[in-house]
Amino acid sequence: MNSDSFYEVVNGRRDVRSGFLPDAPVDDAVLRRVLAAAHAAPSVGFSQPWDFLVIRDRAVRERVQAHVAASRAAYAASLPGARAAAFRDLKIEAVLDASLNIAVTCDPTRGGRHTLGRQTQPRTASYSTVGAVQNLWLAARAEGLGVGWVSFGDERAMAALLGLPPHLELVAYLCVGPVDAFATEPELATVGWARRRPLRWAVHHDTYGRRGLPGEEPVDLLDETVAAIVAPDAAARAAAGERLDRMTKPRGSLGRVEDVAVTLAGISGSCPPPVPEPAAVAVFAADHGVHSQGVTPWPQEVTAQMVGNFLAGGAVVNAFARRLGAEVCVVDVGVAAPLPNAGIGAVPGLLPRRVADGTADMTGGPALTRAQAQSAVEVGIETARDLVAAGNRCLVTGDMGIANTTAAAALICVFTGADPAAATGRGTGIDDATLARKTAVVAAALRRHEPDPADPVGVLAAFGGLEHAALAGFVLGAAALRVPVLLDGVNAGAAALVAAALAPAATGYCIAGHRSAEPGHSHALAHLGLQPLLDLGMRLGEGTGALLALPVLQAAVQALLDVATFDAAGVTEKAETQE
Secondary structure (H helix, E strand, O other), X not given: OOHHHHHHHHHHOOEOOOOEOOOOOOOHHHHHHHHHHHHOOOOHHHOOOEEEEEEOOHHHHHHHHHHHHHHHHHHHHHOOHHHHHHHHOOOOOOOOOOOEEEEEEEOOOOOOOOOOOOOOXXXXXXXXXXXXXXXXXXXXHHOOEEEEEOOOOOHHHHHHHOOOOOOOEEEEEEEEEEEOOOOXXXXXXXXXXXXXXXXXXXXXXXXXXXXXXXXXOOEOHHHHHHHHOOOOOHHHHHHHHHXXXXXXXXXXXXXXXXXXXXXXXXXXXXXXXXXXXXXXXXXXXXXXXXHHHOOOOOOOOHHHHHHHHHHHOOOHHHHHHHHHOOEEEEEEEEOOOOOOOOOOOOOOOEEEOOOOOOOOOOOOOOOOOHHHHHHHHHHHHHHHHHHHHOOOOEEEEEEEOOOHHHHHHHHHHHHHOOOHHHHOOOOOOOOHHHHHHHHHHHHXXXXXXXXXXXXXXXXXXXXXXHHHHHHHHHHHHHHHOOOOEEEOOHHHHHHHHHHHHHOHHHHHHEEEOEOOOOHHHHHHHHHHOOOOOEOOOOOOOOOHHHHHHHHHHHHHHHHHHHOOEHHHHOOOOOOOOOO
């Protein structure tokens, strides 16, 4: 067997949607070889649970295509605005364009009652059939045939359209035929819908999380991420500044918007930079043991209740995100109460990444172990990686956790040197007596732990929270991938201080969306050297203030893209002052 040829076929396999040659037939001998390759796939207990329905009939395919189109429309209606706009330009199926279609079915009963392996792993029949699909796909590529997997459509409705017996599962509906050319990259990558995940992200050694390519020492995810962060590109910043000066407007007339445009060019390393959309807000949710000190009148169970509200689309962050076309995902990094379906098959929009069931009380000891603190940072890094790999070009910080502004105040005091009385605020709107108690709690925790700001993970372990640690990782992960992070309020500011202590260059990838009414936020922003875009007196969290600033970022880039320069527009520029 020629290994080079095999890897060439594997690396050249594409999910083909465009470029089919409908009038070019598939030779019967070629089709037999392709189906024989599929039939050679391994299967659970050698049950061979698959069958192949070859469909050439135009009428059948038209019925399938109509069902797929309806499913596509329903999916488009469920997308955030920016994603929906991008989706409209995608070709997602070629039911009528390809020479023929093949439906691959699975009979989960084939092989009898005692099929080896199926009793303990009932889903292995379907997994085996997927192996047959892959064999078919690779063989087709070797024969010069394109294959496209149609993933839109209700499985039972599609099965009925094809007249399948009710005991059969429809695993894959494939479009097959000659194509004019094979793309060098997956189509969804070339159009910017998603990015390829590097192999090193997916290889673990002995223990999940110990990543590294074979032959390399496993790497620490935090160390690897910090090492990847470089300062924003100075040349791109300069090019953006020069273009802004040549645009048909008085120099500097867009004020802070011009600063944003320059910042985004430096982040991406290009001028003009890509428009920061789609955007995704990650709401990191966790609970705090310091709640027991009476720092807020809100009961702790509100954290879990609000997670449910986020997932149901009923929170302010959901309303703002809908208006702005952004995605909302909720990351359970440490909610104390159980959440529904938090394991395999979790509810849409929920990322179950719980490190612990909340933190310990920071006044009685460390809020977290050092290992828990680092694990939470890594949750944030991986969340950023996943959202960027999914095609998002701007990440927005969100948070939820009753009593989290107490931990935020302690973090801000450590990294800025602010006094607890100056950095501690009213959070959810507490009265004077509760504010005094909260301030005293922060001061007592600082005295107890005597934290070292040169040890950011140790500081996180002392005070928490799990969401602050994850937010810090979120900033680091975005910076390593050169994607802008739009910071929300005081909790994001506290987390950004941690990220900056771990990797000073990460601050260059942060844009302060707004100034929170929490006093500690101003201390954090000043220490980071960030000037907020908005100051609306907000203190909700969730990512709400940051989302309101998102259009400023998008408009800044659009101006770089669309506004003519003086020379291009034939507009006379103001004469330079003569000495």
